[in-house]
Amino acid sequence: GAVVSQHPSRVICKSGTSVKIECRSLDFQATTMFWYRQFPKQSLMLMATSNEGSKATYEQGVEKDKFLINHASLTLSTLTVTSAHPEDSSFYICSAKDTSSGNTIYFGEGSWLTVV
């Protein structure tokens, strides 16, 4: 299947700092990517939809100024957690839609964020 890669896989940052997570579609172009957050023993929760060349669409309750999403190219979307706090510690997962394979959605490996 198609490959979606996230970087970094694990990151530790101090409270108040910002951290950027990258999501890349390695073998296909993705006009649409999605960002999720997952807390321990819970299911994935959609945060936002990232559209290439336009503003992201955020789910209700997700602060757009805190979770900055940029989708500047057809293979890269970034999520920046600004002014991170310990409660932002979570597993962040991106996914991308592969239009060449019937719009199947593929997921990245996920990124563990720990804010200390």
Add this chain to the structure above:
Amino acid sequence: DAKTTQPTSMDCAEGRAANLPCNHSTISGNEYVYWYRQIHSQGPQYIIHGLKNNETNEMASLIITEDRKSSTLILPHATLRDTAVYYCIARASGQAGTALIFGKGTTLSVSS
């Protein structure tokens, strides 16, 4: 997207077939049934999807009932590495630009 219902957990012996059921009684005609799985601490992995015909690939088989109100994912020879949470999602073809919404899924435990 139509609501799907899955058992919370299932057990399977290694080497045996794992049959994971999913109910989607309100599914509409243009909604596909997708299956993903999530192994602990990893991103979800696409398994298979179908509309109304049975499907098979190198990972699994998908059996959809004739009325499309339920389906079964079959892992023919389960291994310990198949231990994961399995998600069944109904999604319309016209919603290609929208995200997958995950329920709680079925936790499959494969033991030796």
